[in-house]
Amino acid sequence: MWLWIALGVVGAAALWAVWTFNRLVRLRNRVEEGWAQIDVQLRRRYDLIPNLVETVKGYAAHERELFEEVARARARAIEAGSVPDQADAENEITRGVRRLLAVVEAYPELKASESFLALQEELTATESKIAYARQFYNEQVMRLNTLIGSFPASLIARAFGFTPREFFRIEDPERGPARVGLAD
């Protein structure tokens, strides 16, 4: 009798452990997925920036300092290793892009040109995709970290080496860069 009860308890515990482990793996995969998506979008922006700089250069060559600053931020972002470093560099790029677009305001014929409008659509879209990818990533990180941090799941997490992940933080507290300056 007691043997059966003991076996039942052990069996239930084992089932729970497997279930929790699978949940942890699933969440970790979602986090990786989220990070991969951020990466894809950031790369797209790296590709767009030289285009933007070239386009603006044709009209406002005297903004040399700004061009160099943006190029430096881009190079730094491409080489960034950790999540916070990356976030820092990206913030700088966002600032630079915004200033570039502010410069464009002074040149109506550039602003109205077909090629600039297409470029602006791509930039706006990429900015908002970065924001959305970041939102998804942070959501998954929060869920993973919560699970890892809460007892009894924390036992499984520790045993199999699941560690909390870092959030991808951005400067603007609300609605990221996509809303400001770039919208429409």
Added chain:
Amino acid sequence: MYEQIAANKRRTALLMLGAVVFLGLVGYAIGQLTGGGPTGLVLALAVAIAMSLGSYYAGDRIVLASVRAREVTPEEEPRLHNVVEGLAIAAGIPKPRVYVVPERAPNAFATGRDPEHASIAVTRGLLETMNRVELEGVIAHEMAHVLDRDILVGTVVATLVGAAVLLSELFMRAWWWGGLGRRRGDERGGGPVELVLFALGLLMLILAPIVGQIIKLAVSRNREFLADAQGALLTRYPPGLASALRKIARASGIPMRSANNATAHLWLAQPSRVEGERMGLLERLFSTHPPIEERIRRLEEM
């Protein structure tokens, strides 16, 4: 959200089962009345099962074709594609396919059976009247329907109801032409078959309002509020959808040519076939949407 998904899958299974049982009974009755024996039952069951499978696997294509939606490329509609891709990223699902419906009334819907097989369609009018933020609000609402599997129930309902309407018209016509034949002095087609066809046609006609009720039960008005809220969670910006809904309300006088009762519940806002503000009696019977002002109010309170 997970309860929502489970409930929607359950509803879909029930609907399909209901269709099979109903048609099976009808087939059985025909078989008995015409003396065909079990043939009627077998035939009706085959039709019902084909209808259910068809609505599950091809429902999205049928619905899209019925409103003459056309798939567009990212080159044709860069802004729309970008917005859809962005919100798919936010929702963590593959990017749905993107369609445009040639209608002037601003509206949108999503269809498909799961996030891996989903399509989002918007009208030309929506693309022309909405700015980026409003478009994001609308697409986020549709993305919420995709996430919740509302699209599964909605699509299956649309195709099953569409098939029922088609069948009833078929029966009525068969009866009509059969009757005409007899009046010309032809003896064929008289008797029980004709009677059954007439009875069936009549039955379907009487059933129409009941079917309307079934649609309302299957796709509760609450799911629109839910999708509004979930959409706002994706964009983190409720005023976007609120402003889009306000524009849609203002344009409610523009009729939609391809609107019909079988697909009305899929749209973001109740489509109207007639010009002006008033709703037809049938349209009111089939009305599946909460009043747009109430939706705007709730979005503003978020």
